[in-house]
Amino acid sequence: MVTQRCCTFAVNHGPSHAVTPGSRIVGTRGNLWTMVTRGRRPTIADVARAAGVSVTTVSAAMSGKGRIDPATRARVQEAARAAGWTPRRAAQALRSGRTGTIALCIPPDRSSWADWMRHSSYLQQLTAACAAATIDAGRLMLLAPRPAERVELAGLDVDGLLLLDPVRADPVVRMCAAAGVALVTVDREPGSTSPWWVGNDHRAATRGVLDHLHERGARSVALLTGAERWAWLEDAHAAYAQWCAERGAPPLVRALDMDRPADAAAHATSALLAAGERPDAVLALPTHAALGVLAAARAAGLDVPGDLRVVAGVDGPEMAAARPAVTALDLRPAELGARAVAMLVRRLGGEPPTGPDLVATDLLVRASS
Amino acid sequence: MVTQRCCTFAVNHGPSHAVTPGSRIVGTRGNLWTMVTRGRRPTIADVARAAGVSVTTVSAAMSGKGRIDPATRARVQEAARAAGWTPRRAAQALRSGRTGTIALCIPPDRSSWADWMRHSSYLQQLTAACAAATIDAGRLMLLAPRPAERVELAGLDVDGLLLLDPVRADPVVRMCAAAGVALVTVDREPGSTSPWWVGNDHRAATRGVLDHLHERGARSVALLTGAERWAWLEDAHAAYAQWCAERGAPPLVRALDMDRPADAAAHATSALLAAGERPDAVLALPTHAALGVLAAARAAGLDVPGDLRVVAGVDGPEMAAARPAVTALDLRPAELGARAVAMLVRRLGGEPPTGPDLVATDLLVRASS
DNA sequence: TTGAAAGCGCTACCAG
DNA sequence: CTGGTAGCGCTTTCAA
Numbered sequence: 001m002v003t004q005r006c007c008t009f010a011v012n013h014g015p016s017h018a019v020t021p022g023s024r025i026v027g028t029r030g031n032l033w034t035m036v037t038r039g040r041r042p043t044i045a046d047v048a049r050a051a052g053v054s055v056t057t058v059s060a061a062m063s064g065k066g067r068i069d070p071a072t073r074a075r076v077q078e079a080a081r082a083a084g085w086t087p088r089r090a091a092q093a094l095r096s097g098r099t100g101t102i103a104l105c106i107p108p109d110r111s112s113w114a115d116w117m118r119h120s121s122y123l124q125q126l127t128a129a130c131a132a133a134t135i136d137a138g139r140l141m142l143l144a145p146r147p148a149e150r151v152e153l154a155g156l157d158v159d160g161l162l163l164l165d166p167v168r169a170d171p172v173v174r175m176c177a178a179a180g181v182a183l184v185t186v187d188r189e190p191g192s193t194s195p196w197w198v199g200n201d202h203r204a205a206t207r208g209v210l211d212h213l214h215e216r217g218a219r220s221v222a223l224l225t226g227a228e229r230w231a232w233l234e235d236a237h238a239a240y241a242q243w244c245a246e247r248g249a250p251p252l253v254r255a256l257d258m259d260r261p262a263d264a265a266a267h268a269t270s271a272l273l274a275a276g277e278r279p280d281a282v283l284a285l286p287t288h289a290a291l292g293v294l295a296a297a298r299a300a301g302l303d304v305p306g307d308l309r310v311v312a313g314v315d316g317p318e319m320a321a322a323r324p325a326v327t328a329l330d331l332r333p334a335e336l337g338a339r340a341v342a343m344l345v346r347r348l349g350g351e352p353p354t355g356p357d358l359v360a361t362d363l364l365v366r367a368s369s
Numbered sequence: 370m371v372t373q374r375c376c377t378f379a380v381n382h383g384p385s386h387a388v389t390p391g392s393r394i395v396g397t398r399g400n401l402w403t404m405v406t407r408g409r410r411p412t413i414a415d416v417a418r419a420a421g422v423s424v425t426t427v428s429a430a431m432s433g434k435g436r437i438d439p440a441t442r443a444r445v446q447e448a449a450r451a452a453g454w455t456p457r458r459a460a461q462a463l464r465s466g467r468t469g470t471i472a473l474c475i476p477p478d479r480s481s482w483a484d485w486m487r488h489s490s491y492l493q494q495l496t497a498a499c500a501a502a503t504i505d506a507g508r509l510m511l512l513a514p515r516p517a518e519r520v521e522l523a524g525l526d527v528d529g530l531l532l533l534d535p536v537r538a539d540p541v542v543r544m545c546a547a548a549g550v551a552l553v554t555v556d557r558e559p560g561s562t563s564p565w566w567v568g569n570d571h572r573a574a575t576r577g578v579l580d581h582l583h584e585r586g587a588r589s590v591a592l593l594t595g596a597e598r599w600a601w602l603e604d605a606h607a608a609y610a611q612w613c614a615e616r617g618a619p620p621l622v623r624a625l626d627m628d629r630p631a632d633a634a635a636h637a638t639s640a641l642l643a644a645g646e647r648p649d650a651v652l653a654l655p656t657h658a659a660l661g662v663l664a665a666a667r668a669a670g671l672d673v674p675g676d677l678r679v680v681a682g683v684d685g686p687e688m689a690a691a692r693p694a695v696t697a698l699d700l701r702p703a704e705l706g707a708r709a710v711a712m713l714v715r716r717l718g719g720e721p722p723t724g725p726d727l728v729a730t731d732l733l734v735r736a737s738s
Numbered sequence: 739t740t741g742a743a744a745g746c747g748c749t750a751c752c753a754g
Numbered sequence: 755c756t757g758g759t760a761g762c763g764c765t766t767t768c769a770a
Contacts, residue, residue, distance in 0.1 A: 041523075043747055054757045059749060067755055086523035090468060091747035093459035094762050117497030119686075124493040128486030131512040140511050140525070143500040154410075154455035156509070317488075321690035412763055423741045428765060436739060460763035463746050741770080747762105754757080 042083040051079035062087070089140075093157075102160040102344060103142040104130050105172065112259075120287050121316040122333045123164075126186065129337030130162060137345050150175055160344045162186065165230050184344040186336055188356065190231045195353035198339045200331050202232045205361040206239035209283055209311050209329065216369055218281035218309050222252040222272055224265050224293070226286045236285055236313065252279055256286055265292030266299075273300050273308075281369070285313030290326045294368070310368040324367035335359045411452040420448035431456070458509075462526075471529040471713060472511040473499050474541065489656050490685040491702045492533075495555065498706030499531060506714050519544055529713045531555065534599050553713040555705055557725065559600045564722035567708045569700050571601045574730040575608035578652055578680050578698065585738050587650035587678050591621040591641055593634050593662070595655045605654055605682065621648055625655055634661030635668075642669050642677075650738070654682030659695045663737070679737040693736035704728045 044058040051058065053076060060066030061076035068076075093099040106123055107116065117123055127143065134141035146163070147153040153161075153175050160182035163172055166189040173192070176183040187199040213221050223240045225233050237253065244251040252272065256264035265284050269292065272279060284290040290312035294304060302308045304324055312319050315328035339357045347353075413427040420427065422445060429435030430445035437445075462468040475492055476485065486492055496512065503510035515532075516522040522530075522544045529551035532541055535558035542561070545552040556568040582590050592609045594602050606622065613620040621641065625633035634653050638661065641648060653659040659681035666677045673679055673693055681688050684697035708726045716722075 041747095044749095045747080055748080056750095056757055056759095057755090060756085063749085065749090069755065072755085084519065084523075086520050086526075088463070088747055089524075089526040090459045090462035091762090092749075094457070094463050094764085095747080095749045097762075099459060117493065117500075121490075121493075124486065124490075127496070127512070131486075132514075135513060140513075142509050143496070143512050144504060144509075145501075150453065151455050154453075155458075157455075157458040318686050318690050321687050323692055414763080424764080425741055425743095425766090426739085429740090432765085434765090438739060441739080457763055460746090461765075463748085464763075464765045466746075739770105742768090744765105744767085745761105746764090746766100749760105749762090751760085752758090754755100 041088070042085040043088075044085070047076065047080045047083050047085050050083060051076045098159050098348075099157055100138070101140045101142060101158045102134060102162060102341075102348075103144045103156050103158045104162045104164070105144050105146045106164045107146060120314075122287065122314050122331065126164070126333040126337045129334040130341050133338045133341035137341060139345070141341075146172055147175065150179065153179055153181065160184070160348050162340050162344060165228075165232075166190075166192075167229050182344060182347045184340050184347060186340050188231045190229060190234055195355045196343065196347060198336055198343055198357040198359065200232070200336070200361045201358050202235035202361075203239040205329055205331075205363075206236040206283070207243055208361070208363055210240065210243045212327075212363060212365065213281045213283070213309055213311065213369060216281075216305070216309055220249065220252065220277065220279045221281040221283060222254070222269075222279035224254050224256055224268055224282060224284040224286070224289050226258045226261070227255045228258055233285060236283075240283070250277065252277060256289060258286055261286040261289040262292035262295070265289035266296045267292070269293045269296035270299065273297075273302070280307065281309035281311070283311045283313065287314045287316065288318065289313070290328070290368075291318060291322060294322060294324075294326065305367065305369050311363075315364055319364075320366070322368075327366045327369040328364050330362040330364050332359050332362065410457070411454040412457075413454070416445065416449045416452050416454050419452060420445045467528050467717075468526055469507070470509045470511060470527045471503060471531060471710075471717075472513045472525050472527045473531045473533070474513050474515045475533045476515060489683075491656065491683050491700060495533070495702040495706045498703040499710050502707045502710035506710060508714070510710075515541055516544065519548065522548055522550065529553070529717050531709050531713060534597075534601070535559075535561075536598050551713060551716045553709050553716060555709050557600045559598060559603055564724045565712065565716060567705055567712055567726040567728065569601070569705070569730045570727050571604035571730075572608040574698055574700075574732075575605040575652070576612055577730070577732055579609065579612045581696075581732060581734065582650045582652070582678055582680065582738060585650075585674070585678055589618060589621065589646065589648045590650040590652060591623070591638075591648035593623050593625055593637055593651060593653040593655070593658050595627045595630070596624045597627055602654060605652075609652070619646065621646060625658060627655055630655040630658040631661035631664070634658035635665045636661070638662045638665035639668065642666075642671070649676065650678035650680070652680045652682065656683045656685065657687065658682070659697070659737075660687060660691060663691060663693075663695065674736065674738050680732075684733055688733075689735070691737075696735045696738040697733050699731040699733050701728050701731065 044055045048055045048058045053072065057068065057072065058076050061068050061073040062080060089100055104127060131141050142156060142158060144156060147156065158181065161176055162184055164186045166173055166185045168190040170189055173183060173189055183196060185197040188197045210221060223237065225237055241251055254268040256268060269282060273296065282293045284293050290310055293310050297304050297308045304310055310326055312326045312328035315330045319326040319328040336359050339359060343357055413424045417424045417427045422441065426437065426441065427445050430437050430442040431449060458469055473496060500510050511525060511527060513525060516525065527550065530545055531553055533555045535542055535554045537559040539558055542552060542558055552565060554566040557566045579590060592606065594606055610620055623637040623641065625637060638651060642665065651662045653662050659679055662679050663673060666673050671677045679695055681695045681697035684699045688695040688697040705728050708728060712726055
């Protein structure tokens with residue numbers, strides 16, 4: 001591929017405005033509201049005056065709390081609408097101690113965060129779904145990398161956190177507990193018994209894939225997993241091991257470096273094919289890893305799915321676009337995100353846990369198997 | 370493609386927690402900090418006591434404002450660190466009138482928002498880059514759909530807004546001006562002369578594409594654009610028209626429905642190929658439209674690029690994965706996002722405008738041309 | 739260079 | 755069912 005720059009200018013680069021953690025956003029005199037609109041932004045005092053009630057009544061009427069006469073409530077709400085009043089979140093938060101804001105923390109750390117986001121349609125869909133669900137719940141969602149320290153978490157100033165792919169003894173989980181931030185994880189924390197998580201049943205999904213491959217004639221399925229210690233990889237691995245044991249088939253597992261999964265998968269697959277125990281199918285779990293398997297098969301002159309059946313553990317547009325199109329597990333990230341937000345809202349509301357919320361997995365059967 | 374559900378459970382669906390706009394997040398007694406950790410979250414009063422100074426001094430020392438003795442400042446900062454103090458954003462915001470938070474508003478409206486996000490790697494990269502840059506600037510970023518009304522905008526309670534793809538006389542632009550919310554747009558607002566935007570030079574990029582196609586032997590280039598009234602489509606269209614006029618070639622333009630651009634593009638291309646003025650190249654601007662062109666060419670039995678050269682106006686993984694791989698414009702959304710945040714931070718800081726910030730475009734030449 | 743005090747807008751508490 | 759009032763944690767203003 002050739003890259004050709006269409007237009008290169010001397011452009012205006014603003015100065016970098018990096019701020020050290022712990023420092024603060026300082027204001028100039030007056031806010032923009034005051035500067036632009038004549039007069040102040042309306043407060044409940046203005047609404048109270050207009051409706052002929054007290055601020056207490058306005059507060060209760062607008063929040064739905066308290067026992068307020070329906071007629072009074074209607075009058076107050078109309079006055080608020082007329083005045084263009086909107087609650088000032090900062091004031092609510094300061095008084096109530098709850099900010100009405102949650103954060104979505106996706107892996108990995110800050111450094112390669114944007115890269116991950118950029119390459120994983122799973123993350124992208126999950127993010128969009130969480131944001132949409134949060135707004136529907138009347139809250140606000142921040143998008144943030146995993147906080148590395150207590151101060152970073154505190155600096156978020158959120159009521160709750162959605163944490164994706166917690167690891168065993170996850171520091172973020174510990175920090176949330178210490179800081180009193182409500183937490184819901186997407187996928188369970190390995191080794192934890194917390195009921196506050198949503199996820200897929202990766203054991204069932206893996207069995208489904210393996211049964212599908214067997215049905216399509218595969219007799220020796222290799223598993224490409226990741227080196228990370230995530231519950232979904234553990235679960236898939238465990239289900240695979242058990243499935244192999246049930247059939248007396250020797251397990252064939254390779255753990256891939258998750259930084260460049262496609263390349264790592266290509267390398268691992270080539271090695272596997274060159275060795276004695278040549279598999280006739282591969283389940284490639286990490287995002288994009290299946291593309292590497294395809295490349296290795298092509299390099300080895302193998303037909304997919306004739307000589308080698310391939311299934312991806314995470315679906316994405318690349319799987320549908322690949323030739324042959326790759327059979328993949330649709331983990332339904334949009335559904336996961338919506339459910340995760342709903343659960344976090346329940347937790348924030350003080351409701352008791354109802355157990356993990358499992359989202360069904362779809363196997364999208366395409367040409368590669 | 371066959372879809373096979375791997376596991377279906379009776380799962381726990383929490384109640385839907387939709388909240389009507391204008392209602393508020395109400396708290397129960399006490400916040401989690403208080404409930405979980407023994408004692409209160411430290412305040413500047415605690416830090417002041419520990420450091421033996423007043424709260425005023427702590428405030429000045431931590432914010433970097435005011436004239437504070439360096440020794441005093443160091444002592445205060447150490448005390449703050451030791452106490453684990455973090456500024457409470459709500460209190461800062463209430464007092465200063467600035468929340469330290471910005472919002473990224475991406476098109477279109479609420480209804481199909483998650484869908485767009487899901488399918489456009491451009492949006493995804495832009496989003497990730499904005500979030501990362503915002504955090505680096507010590508601020509927080511909300512992800513939100515375009516506010517439809519004033520109350521929705523006010524409900525965001527943000528200092529500034531990043532607005533993607535403003536339309537002519539954009540209501541959000543008007544609302545921001547009225548509400549005193551600082552605004553930076555990604556791409557200019559058609560008809561506006563505001564200098565507060567970042568974007569690509571779509572005229573230059575379009576000329577670059579057309580020159581490239583001409584060089585590759587194309588003599589009749591069709592343009593597939595969108596029905597939306599976005600500046601980038603206007604600019605590309607204008608550059609195309611001028612380029613055609615310079616060569617005395619008749620322009621061949623079709624506007625596509627942006628909801629299903631690939632299908633619309635396939636349809637439009639088929640019609641174009643069936644008509645007399647059969648083009649030998651197509652520049653398909655809307656996201657994914659080029660894939661439809663490819664499908665139409667295949668259906669017509671045409672070789673790409675032999676009979677028909679194809680270029681996509683927006684790059685994405687689908688373009689690289691397509692067969693043949695599609696030559697595409699890389700609008701460099703990650704760069705756009707970083708620059709947009711930097712510009713918004715400058716505007717929030719009261720700095721004067723330095724003019725639009727243009728990001729260079731790369732033409733990624735692949736097999737389709 | 740530092741401190742005292744007011745008050746941002748709202749909700750919790752309690753009295754009527 | 756409604757109102758008065760205190761005060762959340764911080765920044766700002768003004769005085770020392």
